[in-house]
Amino acid sequence: MPLIVTPNQLARRAEFYSQVAALLNAGMGMIQALEMIRHKPPASSYRAPLDHIIANIKEGSTFTDSLMTVGRWVPSFDLALIHAAEQSGRLPESLRLLAEYYQQRAQLVRNFMAQVAYPVFLVHMALLIFPTSLLPELVWQGQAAQFIRQKLTVFVPLYLGVFLLALGAQGRRGEHWRSLVERFLRPVPALGRARHGMALARLSAALEALVSAGVSIVDGWQLAADASGSPALRRAVAPWKARLQAGETPGEMVARSATFPELFSNLYNTGEVSGQLDDALKRLHRYYEEESSRLMSAFIRWFSMLIYLLIAAAIGYQVISFWKNYYGNILQGF
Known part of the structure; x- marks a missing residue:
């Protein structure tokens, strides 16, 4: 899995599961379905894991066992659901449930980001304006270097702290x-x-x-x-x-x-x-x-x-x- 999960990554995971479910319902076998998706995957980063999964299925492994061989690319939540679905014969239905689940998660994150966008903009404007003592020198004397240096000392640690907090x-x-x-x-x-x-x-x-x-x-x-x-x-x-x-x-x-x-x-x-x-x-x-x-x-x-x-x-x-x-x-x- 990537370092930081974004809404687009969640949406691509939803698209992958939705495509597999649709192709299985259309009567294709798992290998044929995965090979078709590999030619036009939700993201280029999906090609290498799909190659590995397809090779393992051809050697006789189940879909769940093949997913387990690609490390942390597939969360344990997905593996448990897919394993139960394979045993019960409800794999297409369960893959659709996973697609809906990831689509809901992506939408939830997008809604949150949309809600916090305006306050984040206000905070940035406040940090740019204050201290106001630098603005006359920037506007009337053209001393941009001092203004930029002062803002970098504020924004760089702020962005770094937010990134490390999100990563951690x-x-x-x-x-x-x-x-x-x-x-x-x-x-x-x-x-x-x-x-x-x-x-x-x-x-x-x-x-x-x-x-x-x-x-x-x-x-x-x-x-x-x-x-x-x-x-x-x-x-x-x-x-x-x-x-x-x-x-x-x-x-x-x-x-x-x-x-x-x-x-x-x-x-x-x-x-x-x-x-x-x-x-x-x-x-x-x-x-x-x-x-x-x-x-x-x-x-x-x-x-x-x-x-x-x-x-x-x-x-x-x-x-x-x-x-x-x-x-x-x-x-x-x-």
């Missing part, structure tokens, strides 16, 4: 950092609930896909918690396996866990008791996706307003300081 938060290697960020942001009004809602939406979508593919509910919860991206959810679900195998139900576990909201617990238990768990998980995914988007929008509105107020206060301070010094110099002349 990817996957298992960033578990400690992700946990710290989650604990730090959880008390923040709106933002903490929005991030937790996003994690619950991802967990619901992943669990619904796994259960529909035939993965056992015991393994499904562990894999879905990993797919949620939340260390808190992963820690809450990790001890469940032994108790689930002993006969307790996931609904009972969810009800006892403080990590899951009451709404999630009630709806999940209703779906579990009524035998309509897949429908309940779809509704949970839609609800938490919409709720987290609403909360994130509210947080961004208040954050943007705060940036506006800080810029206005700084400009007001500069104006007052200018006129105070101006009239002070005049009064000193009398």
Whole structure:
């Protein structure tokens, strides 16, 4: 997998699974389908893994075993779902579920990036404008070098810090950092609930896909918690396996866990008791996706307003300081 996962990479993964599912449904064999995709893959980086997978299938390996030979190119979540689908004979349907899952993840990331774009722009404008003492020298005296040097000392460490934070938060290697960020942001009004809602939406979508593919509910919860991206959810679900195998139900576990909201617990238990768990998980995914988007929008509105107020206060301070010094110099002349 790449260092940092982007929406386009998630969308290309969705396209790959969708193409394989469509070709299998059209009556093609797995080798023929993969060879056709290899000629025009979602991205050029797919050709080398596809060559390896095709060669292994020709030697007699299953699709799952062949995927496992390409290292971390395929996440463990995908492998578990595909393995269960091969055993149950529902591979095309499961590949479509994976395609929908990655398309939803890509859309979720795009929506988040669109929401934070304006506040990020405001922060950049504020960093460019202040300190204002450099602007007269830039405009009237043309001293661009000093202005550029000062801005580089601000933007380069800022971009480097954001890159390293994003890189460190990817996957298992960033578990400690992700946990710290989650604990730090959880008390923040709106933002903490929005991030937790996003994690619950991802967990619901992943669990619904796994259960529909035939993965056992015991393994499904562990894999879905990993797919949620939340260390808190992963820690809450990790001890469940032994108790689930002993006969307790996931609904009972969810009800006892403080990590899951009451709404999630009630709806999940209703779906579990009524035998309509897949429908309940779809509704949970839609609800938490919409709720987290609403909360994130509210947080961004208040954050943007705060940036506006800080810029206005700084400009007001500069104006007052200018006129105070101006009239002070005049009064000193009398």
